[in-house]
Amino acid sequence: MTGSPDVVAVITIVSGRHVHLRRQLEAFGHSTHRPDVHIIVAMDDPDIATVVADHPVRVIHIRNDDPHTLQLADARNAGAAAAIAAGATILVFLDVDCIPGPDLLGRYLRSCAATPDLKLLYCGPVTYLPSDQPTFDARELSRFTDPHPARPSPGCGQTQLSSELMLFWSLSFAVRAADWLALDGFHPGYRGYGGEDTDFAMSARNNGFRIAWVGGAHAYHQHHAVSNPPIEHLADILRNARVFHRRWGTWPMEGWLRAFAERGLAAYDPVGDDWRLVSGGTSRTG
Numbered sequence: 001m002t003g004s005p006d007v008v009a010v011i012t013i014v015s016g017r018h019v020h021l022r023r024q025l026e027a028f029g030h031s032t033h034r035p036d037v038h039i040i041v042a043m044d045d046p047d048i049a050t051v052v053a054d055h056p057v058r059v060i061h062i063r064n065d066d067p068h069t070l071q072l073a074d075a076r077n078a079g080a081a082a083a084i085a086a087g088a089t090i091l092v093f094l095d096v097d098c099i100p101g102p103d104l105l106g107r108y109l110r111s112c113a114a115t116p117d118l119k120l121l122y123c124g125p126v127t128y129l130p131s132d133q134p135t136f137d138a139r140e141l142s143r144f145t146d147p148h149p150a151r152p153s154p155g156c157g158q159t160q161l162s163s164e165l166m167l168f169w170s171l172s173f174a175v176r177a178a179d180w181l182a183l184d185g186f187h188p189g190y191r192g193y194g195g196e197d198t199d200f201a202m203s204a205r206n207n208g209f210r211i212a213w214v215g216g217a218h219a220y221h222q223h224h225a226v227s228n229p230p231i232e233h234l235a236d237i238l239r240n241a242r243v244f245h246r247r248w249g250t251w252p253m254e255g256w257l258r259a260f261a262e263r264g265l266a267a268y269d270p271v272g273d274d275w276r277l278v279s280g281g282t283s284r285t286g
Contacts, residue, residue, distance in 0.1 A: 008109055009037035009088030011079035014096040015044060015070055018051045020222050025055045027099045027138035033106035037086045041079040043070050058082065066191070069236060073186035073196040076170070080185055084177050091180055094219065095171040098126070099138060101145075101218035103156075108174040111159045111214045119209045120161070121201075122174040124217025125153040131223045141220050154215030161212055165205040170197035172219040183207060189243045192236030198252045199244055229259035238266060238275055251275070 010028070014021055021040070028034055038057040042048040044064050052059060060082050064071050080091055090112055094100060108122055125147035147153035151167055154160040175183075183203055190196035230237070237253055237260075244252045251257065257275055260266035267278050 004089075006089045006109060006112065007036045007087045008033070008090045008092060008105055009039060009083035009086065010035040010092045010094055010105070011039045011041065011076065011083055012094055012096050013041040013043060013072065013075040013079060014048060015042070017096045017224075018047070020224075021048075021051055021096050023099050023138075023222065024094065024096060025052065025057065027102075027141075028055075030102055030138045031100060031105055032102050033109060035092070035105060037083055037088050039079045039082045039086075041075045041082075043075050058086070069192040071191060072193070073188055073190045077185040077188065080177075080180055084181070089177050090174060091177055092174045093170060093172070095221075097222050097224060098172055098219040099141060099222060101142065101216075101220065102138065104172070104217045104219060107156075107214050107217035111212055111217070112174065112176060114159065115212060118161075118212075119179060119204075119207065120175075120212040121165075121168060121204055121209055122212045122214050122217070123151070123168065124172050124214045124219055125151065126169075126172055126219045126221055128221045129223050142218070144220070145218055147218070152213040154213055156216035158215040159212050160215070161210050163205075163210050165201040165209070165211060166198065168197065168201035168204070168211055170200065171221065172217070174214075174217075179209070183209075187243075187247070189247075190240050192240065193230065193233040194237040194256070195240035195244045195252050199247065202248055229256040229263075231260075231263075231265065234260060234265055235277065238277055241275055245273075 040057050040059045042059055042061045048059055062075055062078055083091055092108055111122055127146050152160050186196050187199050241252055265278055266275055268275050
């Protein structure tokens with residue numbers, strides 16, 4: 001490494017969820033290491049400038065090709081490009097639903113500094129807050145820490161390396177800017193919800209990357225209503241599954257695809273090796 005200090009950029013993509021975004025920005029005000037650059041990517045959301053008016057962030061706007069489909073991959077790529085142009089050497093992607101713990105950025109930064117010659121994606125533990133969460137004061141959230149059990153959660157100050165790239169999730173992760181450029185970001189063929197983060201993980205695996213699970217880099221996912229399976233994203237998931245299958249030869253999101261089939265919304269065609277929308281099934285993707 002050179003002796004130059006790292007420049008840490010946070011990238012948050014958003015469409016709606018204004019209350020969630022305000023809580024995230026307020027939490028960064030209590031962070032032990034604040035972002036040098038914070039890029040907010042507004043996806044067809046002209047009101048974001050008002051939401052962030054009192055915070056030191058930069059807003060960029062992108063237009064969606066389809067008003068019912070958020071271009072998540074394109075938005076993350078646009079945010080990363082803006083951050084790198086601003087001099088960022090470490091990129092931290094944090095979903096708008098996530099409140100950063102006070103040590104999130106500091107833990108990511110220290111873990112990157114301790115592994116300068118390794119090809120890594122850095123992921124921190126995420127706690128899913130309940131719907132009746134009594135407080136959103138960032139200074140008090142630590143007492144609700146309960147990391148999702150499906151991912152490793154090392155002790156504070158510890159980093160656990162893993163080759164299980166399929167455990168990667170994009171809601172909170174860090175990557176060196178040079179490594180991001182080597183991976184060429186998220187594949188732009190994905191539109192809407194589902195598959196783009198698994199594709200990114202596959203690209204990373206094929207390029208010799210591993211995951212570094214960073215203890216103490218806590219994020220707190222704010223509750224919002226979800227459906228299981230996510231029927232509102234049915235058309236997006238089927239389309240993105242085909243993109244993934246063409247690129248990698250396997251079907252992603254198989255649990256959701258099977259659940260759609262059980263509900264008569266989608267069906268697998270073994271002759272064409274394709275998942276198709278069943279006539280009469282919903283295709284709403286809002």
